[in-house]
Amino acid sequence: MDDIHAATAEQTFFDDPALDRMFGVIFRIASELQMTRLSVRRMEALLEHHGIALPAGASHLPAEADRLAADEDRRAYVENILSPLLGRPSSRSAA
Amino acid sequence: MNRVDLQAGFADFLFDVKRYWMRDMFVSLRDEYERLAAEAGAATAIDRLRAGPLYRYFAWLERHVQNEKYSGRYGLVAAIEDRRADMEAALAGDHGGRLTLDPTVTLPAYYSAVDTHQHPGNLAGDALAGVVYKASAAATQPGSTTTYALHERFAETLDGIAGGHILDVGCGFGKSSITIARRFPDAVVEGVDLAAPCLQLAALEAAEAQTGNLHYRQADACALPYEAGSFDLVSSTMLLHELPEEALGDFFAESCRVLRPGGRLVHLDFRVDDPFLAFLHAGHAHRNNEPYMAAFNAMDVADALTRAGFAAPTLEPFVEADGVDPVRPATWRFPWTIIAARKPLAS
Numbered sequence: 001m002d003d004i005h006a007a008t009a010e011q012t013f014f015d016d017p018a019l020d021r022m023f024g025v026i027f028r029i030a031s032e033l034q035m036t037r038l039s040v041r042r043m044e045a046l047l048e049h050h051g052i053a054l055p056a057g058a059s060h061l062p063a064e065a066d067r068l069a070a071d072e073d074r075r076a077y078v079e080n081i082l083s084p085l086l087g088r089p090s091s092r093s094a095a
Numbered sequence: 096m097n098r099v100d101l102q103a104g105f106a107d108f109l110f111d112v113k114r115y116w117m118r119d120m121f122v123s124l125r126d127e128y129e130r131l132a133a134e135a136g137a138a139t140a141i142d143r144l145r146a147g148p149l150y151r152y153f154a155w156l157e158r159h160v161q162n163e164k165y166s167g168r169y170g171l172v173a174a175i176e177d178r179r180a181d182m183e184a185a186l187a188g189d190h191g192g193r194l195t196l197d198p199t200v201t202l203p204a205y206y207s208a209v210d211t212h213q214h215p216g217n218l219a220g221d222a223l224a225g226v227v228y229k230a231s232a233a234a235t236q237p238g239s240t241t242t243y244a245l246h247e248r249f250a251e252t253l254d255g256i257a258g259g260h261i262l263d264v265g266c267g268f269g270k271s272s273i274t275i276a277r278r279f280p281d282a283v284v285e286g287v288d289l290a291a292p293c294l295q296l297a298a299l300e301a302a303e304a305q306t307g308n309l310h311y312r313q314a315d316a317c318a319l320p321y322e323a324g325s326f327d328l329v330s331s332t333m334l335l336h337e338l339p340e341e342a343l344g345d346f347f348a349e350s351c352r353v354l355r356p357g358g359r360l361v362h363l364d365f366r367v368d369d370p371f372l373a374f375l376h377a378g379h380a381h382r383n384n385e386p387y388m389a390a391f392n393a394m395d396v397a398d399a400l401t402r403a404g405f406a407a408p409t410l411e412p413f414v415e416a417d418g419v420d421p422v423r424p425a426t427w428r429f430p431w432t433i434i435a436a437r438k439p440l441a442s
Contacts, residue, residue, distance in 0.1 A: 004208045004339075004386060011382065013155045023155055031108060031163070038104045039096050071107070078111040079119070085152040086123050 030081050105169035120153050121427040128371045137370040158382040161213050171227045183222050186295040194298035196291050197313045205339050209384050218290040225268045225296035245415050246274035249363045256359045258327020264316045265334030269297025276309040287314040317345035324355040335364040336388040347403035354438040367430035405436035
């Protein structure tokens with residue numbers, strides 16, 4: 001029952017493992033872009049409310065309405081970047 | 096933004112990706128399967144689904160969202176480092192007599208060879224593994240498993256059979272045990288697990304909650320350190336599918352030994368028959384580093400329980416929340432099942 005060993009390579013899901021790795025790069029770029037979007041959003045909120053720059057290391061927590069809007073914006077962002085994976089056409093093509 | 100805000104923002108992002116995966120991608124995949132099955136039958140449909148791009152992306156995302164949650168730049172493992180010293184200090188000790196660790200307990204090879212759930216170092220590989228595991232569990236699945244609601248619902252099913260002495264096996268960081276202890280305040284609850292880091296967190300939280308009827312002990316489910324007939328109920332939550340078949344047989348036999356005659360065995364775990372859902376379940380097992388899950392789904396559990404000495408084994412679907420359709424779910428879900436049996440009065 002103890003006959004199990006850890007795999008030495010990451011799992012792959014595509015015929016060409018290069019695609020697995022490239023999708024990983026794309027996903028991390030999308031992650032970093034979201035982090036940048038979040039940072040910009042908070043900076044804009046801060047400037048709008050106070051007109052001052054964010055002190056280094058400080059955290060500006062948005063108001064509830066802004067937080068809900070940010071949640072909705074993030075979900076829309078995720079849907080937008082992932083929806084091409086579903087393979088659904090946006091327009092009708094000739095057969 | 097500071098580091099804490101960045102990590103929280105990243106967790107929110109991964110959570111929404113998982114939500115999209117669970118809902119939109121799952122439904123699209125199910126629709127595609129049903130179309131293919133209508134054309135060519137279930138087995139062919141699974142083969143075609145497996146070869147298609149949608150399933151490949153579905154599988155990739157399941158694997159890598161989990162990986163990023165633990166191991167990415169903003170992952171849980173990195174996030175914990177800033178608080179390591181304070182947390183290690185908080186976890187130390189026996190928490191008012193609520194914890195008994197056993198340094199002689201050795202981790203079986205089946206447990207230590209693979210990083211379950213993609214948790215680097217597994218659940219016993221670092222002093223803060225329990226803290227990381229708890230944070231991961233809270234972020235695993237948008238919906239039913241993010242709170243104690245699932246465990247409370249399971250604990251409700253034990254009404255009338257729990258008795259005065261309860262053994263909760265494979266208790267991890269104590270989510271199931273503390274819920275059972277709260278549900279049955281007049282009972283004495285013993286939680287056991289192999290992973291000391293998880294037990295330390297469980298005992299800390301029991302102490303903080305001032306739970307007086309709960310004790311944790313480091314032990315192997317296959318060699319329980321209790322006298323025969325010590326318990327009225329042996330329970331577990333999400334343990335059985337982590338055990339290879341031989342260990343499962345040993346655990347069932349040990350459970351039967353430590354139960355009093357007439358005592359009850361109740362486990363919350365996963366079983367699925369539907370070809371499409373079983374296909375996704377087996378894939379999940381592989382992608383989530385749970386190598387015995389698919390075999391557990393295929394094994395004759397009722398027979399294994401009977402061979403271990405139990406009577407009247409049952410397997411019943413468990414619906415984790417109101418409105419969930421376990422036959423044709425609207426989102427990806429675990430196929431929750433209650434597996435129960437009784438120790439005969441004369442054995």
